[in-house]
Amino acid sequence: MQTQNNADGPAQTGLRMLYPSMSDVPLSGLYLCEDLRALIPASGVYTYSNFISSLDGRIAVSRPDAPGGLGVPEQTANARDWRLLLELAAPADAIIVSGRYMRELAHGTAQAEPPLGNDAPPDLRKFRARAGLPPQPALVILSRSLDLPPDVIRRLAGRRVIVATIAEATPSAVASLRQGNLDVILAGSGAVDGMRLTSALAERGIQLAYSIAGPEVLHTLLHARVLQRLYLTTVARLLAGEEYATLVHGKRLVPPFDFALSALYLDHQGPDGVDQLMQVYDSVPRGDARDVVPPGT
Numbered sequence: 001m002q003t004q005n006n007a008d009g010p011a012q013t014g015l016r017m018l019y020p021s022m023s024d025v026p027l028s029g030l031y032l033c034e035d036l037r038a039l040i041p042a043s044g045v046y047t048y049s050n051f052i053s054s055l056d057g058r059i060a061v062s063r064p065d066a067p068g069g070l071g072v073p074e075q076t077a078n079a080r081d082w083r084l085l086l087e088l089a090a091p092a093d094a095i096i097v098s099g100r101y102m103r104e105l106a107h108g109t110a111q112a113e114p115p116l117g118n119d120a121p122p123d124l125r126k127f128r129a130r131a132g133l134p135p136q137p138a139l140v141i142l143s144r145s146l147d148l149p150p151d152v153i154r155r156l157a158g159r160r161v162i163v164a165t166i167a168e169a170t171p172s173a174v175a176s177l178r179q180g181n182l183d184v185i186l187a188g189s190g191a192v193d194g195m196r197l198t199s200a201l202a203e204r205g206i207q208l209a210y211s212i213a214g215p216e217v218l219h220t221l222l223h224a225r226v227l228q229r230l231y232l233t234t235v236a237r238l239l240a241g242e243e244y245a246t247l248v249h250g251k252r253l254v255p256p257f258d259f260a261l262s263a264l265y266l267d268h269q270g271p272d273g274v275d276q277l278m279q280v281y282d283s284v285p286r287g288d289a290r291d292v293v294p295p296g297t
């Protein structure tokens with residue numbers, strides 16, 4: 001997840017669309033104007049994810065004080081990208097996060113509360129109200145350990161929370177979450193299975209599921225071939241460092257997971273004025289790599 005700071009401020013100044021056509025476009029509304037609901041597949045759930053990365057592929061670097069020892073590099077996080085993260089949360093029925101993120105919230109090292117909280121930009125709150133959506137998307141927490149700090153779970157009161165875990169999860173931990181009125185889904189053995197997860201979400205009326213989690217959750221979605229779209233911001237900076245995470249971590253994807261570029265934007269106002277590229281990729285079935293419709297067309 002990217003950092004949150006002054007998400008409203010720089011949103012009015014623009015960026016340059018480079019693909020599929022060339023034009024100047026405002027940052028504010030860039031992703032909000034995409035009608036993701038129109039893209040919901042027959043399977044019932046449209047799943048999308050978003051990352052910010054350095055040019056050398058770092059989405060997280062060493063952060064010894066954080067649970068898991070990693071954090072989003074402060075050299076890539078920036079308010080303009082954060083605004084887009086929030087715009088992607090605006091239409092979502094549910095936000096997918098990891099158990100580790102819940103521990104970060106408890107530890108005070110999370111960079112933001114789950115979107116869209118009380119600090120959400122007013123235009124995004126209005127967007128949800130106009131669309132007839134509840135003020136906050138549901139939260140779907142993937143965890144096999146179920147080490148979910150009770151005070152953080154209590155902080156989420158008022159929000160719909162679904163915990164997706166594994167068949168081997170400790171029964172008393174499952175029972176305790178259910179007693180707290182949380183919806184607990186057992187969706188796999190050893191790991192939550194992406195297909196079972198999205199089926200369970202569809203059964204619960206969740207049609208737009210937005211993952212802001214990291215490399216293992218992305219692998220879960222890719223392995224099950226249930227991810228439809230990837231939003232990727234690449235900051236034109238090299239960070240190096242020996243402990244880091246990249247976009248996806250897990251067993252080799254065979255066959256590879258293919259995307260087609262749907263949109264590309266150049267922003268000259270990344271962190272410290274460094275350029276960043278906002279990319280929108282749509283998943284494509286193998287052998288069908290060019291048969292996609294760019295967003296907004």
Ligand SMILES: NC(=O)c1ccc[n+]([C@@H]2O[C@H](COP(=O)([O-])OP(=O)(O)OC[C@H]3O[C@@H](n4cnc5c(N)ncnc54)[C@H](OP(=O)(O)O)[C@@H]3O)[C@@H](O)[C@H]2O)c1
Pocket residue numbers: 001002050051052053058059060061068070071072097098099100101142143144145146147164165166190191192193212213214215216217218220245
């Ligand atoms: N730059 C970016 O855009 C970006 C985006 C997202 C995250 N990050 C960073 O990347 C680092 C890792 O983030 P993350 O924790 O969200 O990463 P993650 O690797 O996706 O999630 C790890 C945790 O999620 C749970 N989990 C994941 N897949 C699961 C499955 N299939 N079944 C059951 N449980 C599963 C487990 O929780 P339990 O341990 O509770 O069992 C696991 O420890 C953090 O530093 C974060 O800030 C960066």
